[in-house]
Amino acid sequence: VSPTTAQHVADEFGDDLRVLDGGPCRVGIESTIIDCTRGVPVLLRPGAITAVQIEVACGMKVLLKDELPAQTKPAPKASGTLASHYAPRARVRLMNAAALQAAVRELQTPTNPVNRGSMDAPTRAARGHATGVAVWSRTPLAVHGAGVIASAMPEDASAAAQQLFATLRALDAQGVAQIWVETPPPGAEWDGVRDRLQRAAH
Known part of the structure; x- marks a missing residue:
């Protein structure tokens, strides 16, 4: 489970790291990731910035990975895109x-x-x-x-x-x-x- 506070990092790494506490993450979840290497933007991982917002900004439709032809679907290119991820022990x-x-x-x-x-x-x-x-x-x-x-x-x-x-x-x-x-x-x-x-x- 991703850390979103300095205490979360300290809990995982103990004294191995020195941690500067800037307060809790304001967004919480990780960033939106877009693949722009295919001529059209493809959403690899959704985040706080939505596909609709990106479409408005760039004037192009953002495709989802599932909308790509099966033979062209990319292997995982970004962290956090495996089927199982972010899982707690429970x-x-x-x-x-x-x-x-x-x-x-x-x-x-x-x-x-x-x-x-x-x-x-x-x-x-x-x-x-x-x-x-x-x-x-x-x-x-x-x-x-x-x-x-x-x-x-x-x-x-x-x-x-x-x-x-x-x-x-x-x-x-x-x-x-x-x-x-x-x-x-x-x-x-x-x-x-x-x-x-x-x-x-x-």
Whole structure:
């Protein structure tokens, strides 16, 4: 999971690096990457700058990799474009709002094993136990029980992008086995967030 604060870097590298803390990343997700070697711009990785914004700026349609003929699709040219990437230790699952609500209700039934554990999150993490579920959603959910941790996803795509990696790191640090995330809504402004979550869940 990409670092977005100085503390994230320090957590990974310890004393091997000296870190200057300039505050949290303002954008959060990595940059938009465009391949301009084909005569037409091809979007390799979505980011905060959308394909529509690039089309307006350059006056050309931006193609997606999936729109290229199969024989001309490029091998990975940029970091962060493998199918599986940005993944925390916990398994990430993407669900629409209805499926997420149903899964949370089922999870919190008294007979579900996740509700039988008495360890709190720090104890689980300290002992290396991966149990329970963390949820990141825009839809308000009725969450109760020691086995479920809930966090609210911002309604604004830019805010969600800024918080994405920090949220995955924080939830992963709770020692949960799975992180359930509400699928971002359609729209070009959500493409970068959707891309990172799909790779994290692959």
